[in-house]
Amino acid sequence: MxxxxxxxxxxxxxxxxxxxxxxxxxxxxxxxxxxxxxxxxxxICVDVHVHRICNRWGYIKTKNPLETEMALRKKLPAKHWLDINSYVVAFGQSLCKPRKPDCDICPIFQYCKRIGVS
Ligand code: SF4
CATH class of the missing domain: 1.10.340.30 (Hypothetical protein; domain 2)
Structure with a gap:
């Protein structure tokens, strides 16, 4: 480098x-x-958590992190760009986990479309 x-x-x-x-x-x-x-x-720093969770919410509909970054650039207000990664990563590690999200205790359950969550 x-x-x-x-x-x-x-x-x-x-x-x-x-x-x-x-x-x-x-x-x-x-x-x-x-x-x-x-x-x-x-x-907007998009990792697997940001990609997975924004799609579960139904906020965006994308196939990969690059598409997610581009979709968020269009939709997410700029004032949230710097913070979304740290908030969503912590949320994805503790609650909205990849395999078994804890929807039953999720504080934003009522706002989430739970796309792809059974
Ligand atoms: S309701 Fe479930 S899928 Fe939706 S954000 Fe909460 S934990 Fe994730």
Whole structure:
């Protein structure tokens, strides 16, 4: 990574997603996280939790994290972009888990369409 940073970006960490994903080992999730946390620029960090849960809610209907990121960019108010990852990841690890979500004790049960949850 230092070699690519030096050769392509003059030794500076870039802030644009398209530049960040050129760095070895950096995908869109990390690129968005760096853009949001290091630069305080608008970005939505989508991981498996954000993708799964936003689709379960019925808030979006997407097939993969990239589609989820693009759908959220259109629909989610920008003031929530930086925070959604930390909120939803914690929620996905503790309550709305991948295999057995705890819908019976979920505080947002009434607002959730539970798409794909049996
Ligand atoms: S009701 Fe169930 S599927 Fe919906 S957010 Fe809560 S835990 Fe997840």
């Amino acid at each position: 230092p070699k690519v940073l030096r050769e392509k970006f003059g030794g500076e960490i870039p802030s644009e997603i398209d530049d960040l994903i050129q760095l070895p080992g950096v995908g869109r999730k990390t690129a968005n996280l760096v853009r949001a946390v290091a630069f305080s620029l608008p970005a």
